[in-house]
Every structure is written in structure tokens, then in C-alpha cells.
Amino acid sequence: MSPMSNLQASEGPARLLLVDDESQIVRALTPALAAAGYSVEIAATGEAALSQMAGDPCDVVILDLGLPDMDGKEVIRRIREWSEAPIIVLSARDLESEKIAALDLGADDFVNKPVGVGELLARVRASLRGRERRFTAQASFKAGDLEISFPNRRVLVQDEEVRLTPREYDLLRTLARHAGRVVTHKQVITAVWGAEAQVDAQFVRVLVAQLRQKLELEPSAPRIVLTEPGVGYRLKADDA
Amino acid sequence: MTLKIAPISSRTIWRYAATFVIVALSTGVAEIVYRFSHLLRLSSVFLAGVLVTAFWLGSGPAYFASVIAFLAFNFYILGGRTPLSFTSWESILTLAMFFIVAMLTGSLTGRVRDEAQKAMTRARATQALFDATRDFSASPDENFIHERLAYHLAAAARSGALVVTQQGTFASPDGLEPPPGLLSRALALAGEEGVGGVVTTLADGWSLRPLHADGVSLGVAAWRPHAGGQLAADEQTLLAILADAGAAAVARARLAAAKSNAEARARTEELRNALLSSISHDLRTPLAAIMASASSLQEFGETFDLATRRDLTATIQEESERMNAFVANLLNMTKLEAGALAVTRTRFGVQEVVDRTMRRQQLTHRRTVLEAAPFAELEASGDPVLFEQALGNVVENAIRYSPAGSTVRIACERADDEAVVRVTDEGPGVPSEDIGRIFDKFYRSPSVAATAGTGLGLSIARGFMEAMGGVVTAANRPKPERGLAVTLRLGLAPQ
Numbered sequence: 001m002s003p004m005s006n007l008q009a010s011e012g013p014a015r016l017l018l019v020d021d022e023s024q025i026v027r028a029l030t031p032a033l034a035a036a037g038y039s040v041e042i043a044a045t046g047e048a049a050l051s052q053m054a055g056d057p058c059d060v061v062i063l064d065l066g067l068p069d070m071d072g073k074e075v076i077r078r079i080r081e082w083s084e085a086p087i088i089v090l091s092a093r094d095l096e097s098e099k100i101a102a103l104d105l106g107a108d109d110f111v112n113k114p115v116g117v118g119e120l121l122a123r124v125r126a127s128l129r130g131r132e133r134r135f136t137a138q139a140s141f142k143a144g145d146l147e148i149s150f151p152n153r154r155v156l157v158q159d160e161e162v163r164l165t166p167r168e169y170d171l172l173r174t175l176a177r178h179a180g181r182v183v184t185h186k187q188v189i190t191a192v193w194g195a196e197a198q199v200d201a202q203f204v205r206v207l208v209a210q211l212r213q214k215l216e217l218e219p220s221a222p223r224i225v226l227t228e229p230g231v232g233y234r235l236k237a238d239d240a
Numbered sequence: 241m242t243l244k245i246a247p248i249s250s251r252t253i254w255r256y257a258a259t260f261v262i263v264a265l266s267t268g269v270a271e272i273v274y275r276f277s278h279l280l281r282l283s284s285v286f287l288a289g290v291l292v293t294a295f296w297l298g299s300g301p302a303y304f305a306s307v308i309a310f311l312a313f314n315f316y317i318l319g320g321r322t323p324l325s326f327t328s329w330e331s332i333l334t335l336a337m338f339f340i341v342a343m344l345t346g347s348l349t350g351r352v353r354d355e356a357q358k359a360m361t362r363a364r365a366t367q368a369l370f371d372a373t374r375d376f377s378a379s380p381d382e383n384f385i386h387e388r389l390a391y392h393l394a395a396a397a398r399s400g401a402l403v404v405t406q407q408g409t410f411a412s413p414d415g416l417e418p419p420p421g422l423l424s425r426a427l428a429l430a431g432e433e434g435v436g437g438v439v440t441t442l443a444d445g446w447s448l449r450p451l452h453a454d455g456v457s458l459g460v461a462a463w464r465p466h467a468g469g470q471l472a473a474d475e476q477t478l479l480a481i482l483a484d485a486g487a488a489a490v491a492r493a494r495l496a497a498a499k500s501n502a503e504a505r506a507r508t509e510e511l512r513n514a515l516l517s518s519i520s521h522d523l524r525t526p527l528a529a530i531m532a533s534a535s536s537l538q539e540f541g542e543t544f545d546l547a548t549r550r551d552l553t554a555t556i557q558e559e560s561e562r563m564n565a566f567v568a569n570l571l572n573m574t575k576l577e578a579g580a581l582a583v584t585r586t587r588f589g590v591q592e593v594v595d596r597t598m599r600r601q602q603l604t605h606r607r608t609v610l611e612a613a614p615f616a617e618l619e620a621s622g623d624p625v626l627f628e629q630a631l632g633n634v635v636e637n638a639i640r641y642s643p644a645g646s647t648v649r650i651a652c653e654r655a656d657d658e659a660v661v662r663v664t665d666e667g668p669g670v671p672s673e674d675i676g677r678i679f680d681k682f683y684r685s686p687s688v689a690a691t692a693g694t695g696l697g698l699s700i701a702r703g704f705m706e707a708m709g710g711v712v713t714a715a716n717r718p719k720p721e722r723g724l725a726v727t728l729r730l731g732l733a734p735q
Contacts (some may be wrong), residue, residue: 024529031548032536048570062258065523092524113528116535 012129019049019075020090021068025113025142029062032117038124046070053079060066060127062120063099063107065194073102080106086127090115095231100184103231109181110231126180126237134157141176146215146224148176157215167192168211172235175225180237182228208233258307262293267312283338286313290342291349298357299350306342313338326427335489344724355604358474365478368396372482376489378495381598386411389461389486396473396478397463403451404460419444426460426523439480439613449483453491461486515682518695522566528560533559565632572629573681576703581626583707587733588624590659591617594650597631605639618652619733620659622708627730630704630712633697634663634726641685642667644725658729666723669716678714698726 010212018025026042035038041058043049043106046067052058063074076087089110090101099110108127110119115138141148147156152196153169164172174191175183185201192207193199209225212219250440266289270282286309294302314335372392377386386403391413393401400416404426410418422442429440430450439717440448445465451458461483472481541549575581620627638648646666653660670678670685677683679702682695698714705712710730715725 022525022529024555024559025525025532027531027551028529028536031544031552032540033538035536035543077494092521092528113524114531117527118535118539120532211684 005093005183013037013039014038014060015041016124017043017049017054017061019046019061019067020064020172021045021046021066021074022064024078025064029120032121033124036117036124041187044068046072046075049075050078053083053085055071057085059085060124061085062090062124063087065089065102072141073098076102076105076107080166088123089119092121099231100186103182104186111156116183117166130178130181141179143176143236144180144224148172155215162214163192164211164214167207168214170177171207171211173213176232179235182234183226184232188232197206245456255297255301256304258453259293259297259305262296263289263305263308263312265289265311265498283313283334283341287339287342287345294346294349295353297350299347302346302350303343307345308340309342310335310339335492350575360431360434361472361474362418363510365396365474365481368392368478369485370482373489376477376486380491380493382493382497383411384585385458385486385489385493387624388411389482389489392482393479393487394460396468396475396482397447398475399464399466401461401463404430404462406457407458416464416590421464422446422448424482426462430460440478447479449480451483451487451490453487455633456486456491458490498577503601514534515695519570523563526566529559530556530563544682555587561600561603568629569633569696569700572700574705576700576707581703581707583626584623585621585623585708588627589617590620590627590652590661590730592717593624593628593631593711594652597635598627598650601635602631605636618654620730622710622730625705626704626708627710627728630701631661633701633713637697638663638667638724641665646723655729657732659732661728661730662725663728664717664723664725666721669722669724670714672716674715675714679712695708701728 007034007184014037016028018029018040020029023044027042030040030042041052041056043052043158046069049061049067052059063072063075066158067075072089072091076089079085079087086108087106089099089103089107090113091099091110093114101148104108107179109123111123112134139150145158147159148154149156149227150173155169155172170192171188174188186202187205189197189199189201190209192202208225209219212222212225215224216222224236226236254659263286266286270285273282273285282544290302290305290309293305303649313430317732319695372388375388375392378388379385386405390401390403390411393403394413394416400412400414401409402412402416402418404410404418404423408423408427410423412418425442425594426448427450432450438449442448447465448462449461463479531618537544537552544552572581635648642648642665648666649664651662651664652713653662668685674685678685679698680695681699683699685694702712705728708730710728712726712728714724714726717725
């Protein structure tokens with residue numbers, strides 16, 4: 001991220017780029033995004049989105065995967081070659097593999113169509129916050145009953161300290177860094193076991209179950225570590 | 241296993257009988273020569289007989305001919321009274337020389353003849369194998385291969401042949417019926433282990449050879465006994481090779497069938513995935529617009545100005561209609577498939593339906609470039625609801641696959657006793673080799689791959705038109721114009 005766009009974000013309203021070729025979706029979403037205080041740019045094709053990002057970068061990209069001129073995943077790949085701007089995938093596709101591929105290519109989050117504007121705006125806020133967090137070394141994280149103090153690796157739930165194994169702590173830290181956004185199984189594996197590890201998604205499920213046992217009031221009905229079926233996990237953020 | 245070996249075939253007997261006749265003829269000639277010239281140097285006449293025998297009938301008969309020719313010649317040399325009474329050294333020498341020369345001549349000529357015979361048999365076998373393998377590769381159809389195998393086996397066995405399949409059916413090229421009990425015997429044999437390559441001969445003379453390829457039993461080849469008795473060793477070998485080649489061809493045909501099955505399954509799977517993804521897209525896009533509009537109104541309704549609120553409610557209405565149309569199409573497709581489509585036949589005004597279709601399509605697509613050429617008042621006979629849906633699908637298709645801002649035209653005319661409605665667009669058209677397929681279910685033109693769609697609309701339009709006794713056709717517009725022209729024809733209402 002260039003200091004330039006950082007500056008933009010802190011000075012004016014955050015700018016969103018909405019990439020969708022279905023005009024009715026654009027028509028339906030734009031007023032709410034504008035009313036929430038964002039300035040909205042529209043692109044109907046992948047090429048238009050790329051040239052917008054190259055000429056006048058936006059702070060968040062909301063991207064439909066089914067574009068007339070190229071696959072949405074290709075747009076993600078090309079934006080990620082040089083830009084760290086958060087990308088939220090807006091998808092009507094039903095394939096988990098598509099979502100995972102988009103996230104692994106560097107998308108920050110995904111939202112399934114149809115979606116209410118309230119949820120979409122929460123995701124936009126989460127992604128903007130995540131971007132800020134990357135550049136400000138925050139020593140602690142707080143969301144609801146959960147509190148993490150990074151320097152001394154302390155985890156508190158309802159002000160009571162919870163003892164975590166190193167792997168459980170690594171998992172929680174990873175989820176907290178992406179709070180409010182989805183983290184894929186692959187991303188968890190990379191963060192906890194390392195990029196080279198030959199680890200099954202089943203290991204992640206077991207580790208998440210252990211973590212829930214320690215954090216959640218009711219581990220079978222989690223309210224902190226949420227499951228994104230077939231894709232990964234999401235740590236509940238304060239406003240999402 | 242009943243194995244019956246005839247010690248001497250009738251063919252052999254015939255050959256030796258022929259030998260005897262040839263030598264008898266030689267003797268006759270010698271007798272005539274003797275009567276006229278009283279010459280005793282008749283050895284060349286008998287040698288000629290031996291030579292002819294060797295040349296015609298091979299080395300075995302040639303030796304036989306040498307012996308009987310020697311006895312006959314003996315009769316002449318010694319005056320016929322006391323055979324084998326060696327009275328003079330000269331006669332003995334002559335006789336001995338004759339016998340040696342006759343044996344040598346017979347042996348050499350016979351061998352030449354045998355070699356020629358063998359070469360010819362080999363050539364015939366090679367030709368038969370070549371013909372058979374070419375036949376087998378002509379078609380991947382298993383039944384065809386069975387039939388050709390039976391045909392070639394029959395030719396090689398110089399009798400009739402059958403191929404019995406694993407299912408207990410049989411193939412025979414010339415309508416040959418298997419004798420009672422053969423089929424069950426063959427099936428039992430096919431089920432046995434380790435009988436590949438073994439020929440079983442039944443009591444009635446039929447020979448059975450199981451067909452095996454890669455350890456899998458593929459049936460049994462059976463051939464009838466040859467009228468001339470036992471088959472020669474090379475003929476048996478040819479039969480065995482033919483049977484093996486046939487088995488290999490059947491195995492190859494099965495592999496090819498399995499492969500094409502797997503490919504068809506993969507294609508169906510691909511099609512199903514494409515359809516599901518398409519349906520989910522076509523249902524969710526309007527749903528997403530409705531949800532976004534409704535939730536926007538709920539959260540920010542007070543802050544929006546009147547124009548924005550109206551726009552959002554209009555979106556909700558339009559998208560609901562679009563979804564309804566899509567659901568109707570899916571239901572119609574199901575009805576068409578199930579044959580449960582109710583068709584009423586009434587008189588209706590074509591113009592009215594066209595007008596209504598245009599109004600509706602302009603509303604959903606916000607495309608005001610639809611143009612209708614003026615046309616005469618026409619009354620067609622059919623189901624106005626189905627006709628409207630068919631026309632709607634065609635127009636929807638034209639709008640969807642032509643560039644924004646281009647014109648879609650609807651023209652209507654009367655041709656003989658039909659109402660003709662033609663919808664033309666300025667889109668990319670359809671590759672000419674695919675034009676016949678655009679009404680196929682799930683067909684999508686490669687030139688519009690990026691645009692969402694299920695490939696259902698036009699196939700439903702065709703289904704509806706045909707249900708009413710109408711026709712729908714498509715053609716690329718003639719150059720220099722571009723785009724597709726789809727024509728719907730429906731019979732006029734009787735006057």
C-alpha cells in the first residue's frame with residue numbers, strides 16, 4: 001500500500017470500487033453505499049476495474065466473480081500483483097472451491113449473493129479496519145468478551161485468563177488479525193503449521209474445536225469463532 | 241471331452257485312388273505303345289505318370305505311384321508271365337534303375353508341389369487374417385464383430401460357424417442355427433477357468449473355442465465339422481488365430497465403449513454443473529438486487545430522496561418479474577419434458593401478443609430500442625399464453641446476447657396460411673455450423689460464453705411452438721448485416 005492511498009483514506013471518505021456487470025445489482029447497491037458515507041466507483045468489466053485501480057486506486061474493491069470479459073479470479077490476481085487494497089468477493093456462484101480459490105489468490109473476504117446492505121457494509125468496515133491494522137502495530141485486540149494481549153500472549157474471556165497451547169494461540173492470533181473476515185483452511189495451516197506443512201483440513205477442524213472448548217460458552221453453538229461452511233473460519237468482530 | 245480322430249480322411253483316400261487311376265492310365269498308354277511298336281523301353285511313360293502324380297497330389301501319392309508303376313513296368317519287362325523272376329541282369333538293372341529314378345522324380349516333384357501348396361495355404365491364411373482384422377476394425381459394435389468373426393471362422397473351417405456371446409445369444413452370418421445343446425455347452429465352457437486357447441470337440445463334431453482377452457471371457461467361437469473330415473493343422477491354427485483376433489477386437493470394442501461412456505458421463509456432469517451454476521446465477525442475481533434494494537430501503541429509507549426510493553422499489557418490482565419469468569421457464573421446461581403441457585387452441589390476435597411482449601421486455605431490460613415494423617392484423621390459431629412465452633424467450637435471447645444500445649426488431653407478416661413473426665438482433669450471431677443446435681436444450685453459443693444464461697429459453701420456445709403445431713427456425717442475417725434472425729410460424733385462424 002502506498003502512503004498516498006493511506007493519506008486518502010484518512011482524509012476523505014473511503015472510496016469503493018463496485019465491479020459488477022449486472023446493472024440492477026449496481027443500481028440496488030449504490031444508494032446504500034453512498035448513504036453510508038462512501039464514494040462509489042462503478043466498473044462493469046474486469047478491464048474497467050483494472051484500469052480504475054491503476055489510474056485512480058480505490059480503498060476497497062467489491063468484486064463479482066462472473067464478469068463478461070474475464071474471470072473475477074483473474075482480476076484478483078492482477079490487482080494483487082501490485083496493490084494491497086482489500087477485495088471483497090460478491091458471488092452468486094455456489095461452488096466452495098471458487099470462493100477458496102478467490103481467497104487464496106488474495107481476496108480478503110467474500111459475501112454470497114443475495115446479501116443485505118447491512119452485512120455488506122459490515123464487511124466493508126471489517127476490511128478497512130484490517131487494512132489499518134496491517135500498518136499500525138496494535139498491542140491488543142478486543143471483540144465482545146474476548147481480549148488478546150499480543151506482547152505477553154495473554155487471552156482473556158470475560159476478564160478471565162484462558163490458557164492456550166502455542167498452536168491454539170497461533171490460530172486465534174491469525175483469526176484476530178483478520179477479525180470479521182474469513183480465513184481459509186489453507187491460510188490457517190500456513191499460519192499455524194507453516195507453508196510447507198502437509199496438513200489436512202481435518203487438523204484445522206480439530207484445533208478449532210479445541211479452541212472453542214476454551215473460549216466459547218457453548219462450544220457446539222459458537223459465537224466467537226464462526227464457521228464458513230466449506231471455506232474456513234471467521235472471528236466475530238465487534239460490529240460485524 | 242470327446243475327441244474323435246479319423247485315422248485316414250476321405251481326402252487322403254481320394255488322393256491315393258487318383259494315384260492309382262493315373263498309373264493305370266500310364267499303363268494303358270504303355271500298352272498301346274507296346275502293341276504298335278513292341279518296344280520294351282516304356283520306362284519314360286511310367287515315369288511321366290509318376291511325375292504327374294507327384295505334381296498333382298504331392299509326395300506321398302508320388303511314392304505310392306512309384307511302387308505301383310514299378311510293378312506294372314515289371315510286368316512288361318519280364319513278359320508279364322512271371323513277375324519278379326530276375327532272368328537277366330539287364331532286366332534287373334533296368335527295373336532297379338526305373339525304381340530309383342521314379343522314387344527320386346516323385347520325391348523331388350512332390351516336394352516342390354508340397355512347398356507350393358504350403359505357400360499357397362500360408363498366403364490364403366494371411367489373406368483371411370488380413371480380411372478378418374480389417375473387418376473387425378470397421379466398427380466398434382460388438383455384435384458386428386461377432387458376426388464378422390463367425391463369417392471368417394466359417395470360411396476358414398470351410399463349413400459353418402457361430403459366435404456364442406456371454407449372454408447366451410449367438411451370431412451367425414448365414415442364418416445357421418446351433419444344434420440343440422450347443423449353446424448351454426458353450427456357456428458352461430465360457431464360464432470355466434483356464435480353458436482359453438483349448439479347442440473342445442463335441443460328439444456331433446462341433447468344435448468350441450472360448451474367446452478370451454486379458455483373462456476376461458468374451459464368449460465362445462464354434463464351428464461345424466467339415467464335410468471332408470479332419471481339418472489340416474494349418475487350418476486349425478488359422479481358426480485359433482482368427483478366434484484370438486476376434487476376441488481382441490471384442491475387447492477393444494468394449495474398451496472403446498467404456499471410454500465413450502465415461503466421456504459421456506463427464507460431459508453430462510459438466511453440463512449439469514454448468515446448468516446448476518447458471519440456474520443459481522439466474523435466480524440469485526434478481527434475488528440479490530431485490531434483497532439489496534429492500535435492505536437499503538429499510539436501513540437508509542429516510543435519508544434517500546424520493547427518486548432513489550422510487551428507483552429501488554422499481555428495481556424490486558422488475559427483478560421480481562424477471563425471477564418469476566425464469567421460474568416459469570423452468571416449470572415449463574419440466575412440463576415439456578414430462579409431456580404435461582396443456583395446450584389450448586383458440587383464435588388470437590398476433591399483434592396484441594407482440595405488443596404485450598415488447599412492453600414487458602422493455603420494462604425488464606430498460607431497453608427502449610425495441611422496434612416493431614408495422615404489420616397487418618393477423619389472427620393465428622394456437623395458445624396465446626404459450627405463444628407469448630415462446631416469443632418472450634426469443635426476444636429475451638436477442639436482447640441478452642446483443643450489445644447494449646443495439647436494436648432488436650420484431651416484424652410480422654403473413655405467408656400463405658401462416659403468421660410469421662421474425663425477431664432480429666445485432667448481436668454476434670451463431671457460428672454457421674452450430675445454427676442447427678441453438679434450439680437444443682442447454683446449447684450455448686461459444687461467442688456468448690461470457691454472458692450468463694442457461695441455454696433453456698430457445699429450447700422452450702421450440703417446445704411450445706411445436707406443441708401448438710407451429711415452427712421456429714433461426715438463421716444468421718445475411719451479410720453485411722450482422723446478428724441472428726429467429727422466425728416463429730404459426731397457422732392462421734380459419735376465416
